[in-house]
Amino acid sequence: MDIFLEDLTVSPLHAKLHFQDGTWVIEDNDSANGVKVNGHRLSKYQIYPLQEGDRILIGQTVLVFSNQ
Numbered sequence: 001m002d003i004f005l006e007d008l009t010v011s012p013l014h015a016k017l018h019f020q021d022g023t024w025v026i027e028d029n030d031s032a033n034g035v036k037v038n039g040h041r042l043s044k045y046q047i048y049p050l051q052e053g054d055r056i057l058i059g060q061t062v063l064v065f066s067n068q
Contacts, residue, residue: 009033009059017050024050024067033059 003017014031017024028035028042035042036057042048050056054065 005059005061007059007061010061014058020047024065026050026056 010033011029011031013029014033015029015035016027018027019025025047026035026037026042027047028044030044037048037050037054039055039057050065050067052065052067056063056065
Protein backbone atom coordinates (compact mmCIF):
# COMPACT_ATOMS: atom_id res chain seq x y z
CA MET A 1 0.00 0.00 0.00
CA ASP A 2 1.23 3.48 -0.85
CA ILE A 3 0.49 6.57 1.21
CA PHE A 4 0.57 9.90 -0.61
CA LEU A 5 1.11 13.06 1.43
CA GLU A 6 0.18 16.44 0.00
CA ASP A 7 3.38 17.98 1.31
CA LEU A 8 5.93 19.63 -1.01
CA THR A 9 8.78 18.66 1.34
CA VAL A 10 8.10 14.93 0.88
CA SER A 11 9.66 13.01 -2.00
CA PRO A 12 7.75 10.24 -3.82
CA LEU A 13 9.87 7.49 -2.19
CA HIS A 14 10.68 9.32 1.05
CA ALA A 15 10.34 6.38 3.45
CA LYS A 16 9.24 2.78 3.60
CA LEU A 17 7.03 1.15 6.23
CA HIS A 18 7.15 -2.64 6.33
CA PHE A 19 6.73 -5.68 8.58
CA GLN A 20 10.03 -7.26 9.54
CA ASP A 21 10.81 -9.98 12.09
CA GLY A 22 7.39 -9.68 13.72
CA THR A 23 7.29 -5.92 14.05
CA TRP A 24 6.52 -2.86 11.93
CA VAL A 25 9.56 -0.77 10.99
CA ILE A 26 10.10 2.48 9.14
CA GLU A 27 13.10 3.16 6.92
CA ASP A 28 14.40 6.45 5.55
CA ASN A 29 14.99 6.00 1.81
CA ASP A 30 17.82 8.58 1.55
CA SER A 31 15.28 11.41 1.62
CA ALA A 32 16.48 15.01 1.38
CA ASN A 33 14.46 16.21 4.38
CA GLY A 34 14.72 13.09 6.52
CA VAL A 35 12.38 11.16 8.79
CA LYS A 36 12.02 11.69 12.54
CA VAL A 37 10.48 9.30 15.05
CA ASN A 38 9.63 10.85 18.42
CA GLY A 39 11.98 13.75 17.61
CA HIS A 40 14.92 11.49 16.72
CA ARG A 41 16.14 11.87 13.13
CA LEU A 42 16.84 8.59 11.37
CA SER A 43 20.06 8.10 9.45
CA LYS A 44 19.79 7.43 5.73
CA TYR A 45 18.52 3.88 5.19
CA GLN A 46 18.22 3.35 8.96
CA ILE A 47 15.51 0.85 9.93
CA TYR A 48 13.62 1.81 13.09
CA PRO A 49 11.17 -0.53 14.91
CA LEU A 50 7.86 1.21 15.64
CA GLN A 51 5.84 1.04 18.83
CA GLU A 52 2.25 2.03 19.52
CA GLY A 53 1.92 5.82 19.68
CA ASP A 54 5.23 6.66 18.00
CA ARG A 55 5.09 10.06 16.29
CA ILE A 56 6.57 10.01 12.79
CA LEU A 57 7.51 13.31 11.14
CA ILE A 58 7.81 13.16 7.36
CA GLY A 59 8.25 16.59 5.81
CA GLN A 60 5.76 18.77 7.67
CA THR A 61 3.32 15.90 8.25
CA VAL A 62 3.04 14.11 11.61
CA LEU A 63 1.75 10.53 11.61
CA VAL A 64 0.99 8.55 14.77
CA PHE A 65 1.69 4.82 14.52
CA SER A 66 -1.02 2.42 15.62
CA ASN A 67 -0.78 -1.33 15.28
CA GLN A 68 -4.55 -1.81 15.06
